[in-house]
Amino acid sequence: MENIEDQDKKSFHELRAQIDPEVYEKWDCEQIYIRNLITEEDIFEWKLDPKSEKALKYIGGVDISFSQKHQDIAVAILVIIEYPSLKKVHEEFEIVKLDGPYIPGFLAFREAAHLVKLFKKLQINKPQFTPQVIMVDGNGILHQNACGLASHLGVLIDKPTIGIGKTIFYVDGLRKDVVLDKFKKVTDEGGFAVLQGDSGRVWGAAYKSKKDVVDPIIVSVGHKITLQSALDLISKCCNFRIPEPVRVADIRSRELVKKISLQEALTAPTNSLEFLTEKFDGDKKKKIMEKKNLVFKLKEEDFPSLF
DNA sequence: GCGACAG
DNA sequence: ATCTTGTCGC
Structure with missing residues (x-):
């Protein structure tokens, strides 16, 4: 009975042990450097009101889906969602090879570069679809160095980004039970619980995207947007629990990764x-x-x- | 001192 | 992240 806890402990320890201390230190440093470039203010022109002259038109969604066969092969995708229809109008994707394993806290060093590549492709192929804000599968400042994937990517491409987490990532005393407890008190669709840690700092919000969802989505500022504006936007993007840009990116990249597996089977x-x-x-x-x-x-x- | 850890 | 059947509910 005693080794159930031990196994969890061990596997987490093993994950962290997969990178050598020097790399860890370097990445830690880089995150702290990037953190200082992040702004949590609204730095954009668009308005949510579709009738406005400066109405928001295109939202980006990014994700990476993996092949079950080869652990390091994946499809990175950027979908462009039109606002307010929430229909996909364009996509850029690429089959990529991942360098290292997933290390909790260092997701960006595994995925960010591939996502940046997609924005470069978009710039060349269809610059007219350049998104005005991007939703990222992963956290923004809700991170041990206040520099999760969404923030990291936001700084690299210099655009407003929002972090959308599907599960709770521990930071500053915000354990799973603590977050779920705060979320339990949220009853209305579109309601949220602000996630304030032990230090007093606000890291994000647990958002109730649908009336009867049991799990929240974890929203955090990526870059160039306030938490309030992020929540306002998300409230207009949820056909289901996961906001459309992220949901569509997820579904579409999975589809593509399966096609690739089938193609491999065909040539086997x-x-x-x-x-x-x-x-x-x-x-x-x-x-x-x-x-x-x-x-x-x-x-x-x-x-x-x-x- | 330990443990909680996005995808 | 990924593997999956049935199953509960509108």
Whole structure:
């Protein structure tokens, strides 16, 4: 019974031990440097009111989805969502190879560079879709060095960013039970609990995006926006629990990563698909055939980096 | 001193 | 992050 806790302890310790102390120190330093470049003020021109002359038009959403086969292969994506329709109008993506493992607290050093690349591609391909604000899958200043992925990326591309976390990341006494306890008192859709740590500093908010959701989304300032403005925007972007820019980026990158896995299966020495279609009937067979169709529907334009 | 740790 | 079936509810 005693080793359940020990295993958790060990695996976390092992994660941190995967980077050598010098790299840790360097990254720590870099985060503190970047932190000083972050602003938590509204530095943008757009307005939420669609009738305004300066109405917000394009919101960006970024995410990275991984292949289950090769742990280091992933699809990085940037989707452009039109406001206020919340429809996807454009996407840029790339199949990428991750350098290192995920280390809690250092997500940006694994993902940020790939995301920056997508903004550069957008700049060249479709500059007219340049987003005015970006929602990031991960935290902003809600981070041990007040420099999570959303903030890190925001500084690199010099644009307003918002961090959207789906689970609670511990910082400054904000344990999971503490956050959920604060969130429990939020009852109305669109309501939120401000996440103030033991130090008194406000790190973000636990937001109730739908009336009956059990879990909050964790919102934190990335760069060039206030928490209040971030929440105001998010309140207009939630068709479901996760705001559309992040949700669509998530779904779409997963879709693409699966296509890539299937393509690998197609080029594999043994073709198990044939065997499976003969072996199973009904729904199972139907599902397999759908996957098969996916393979045949692969288009060159879906894989610019493969051609 | 330990432990809580985004994707 | 990823793997997954059924299942509960509108």
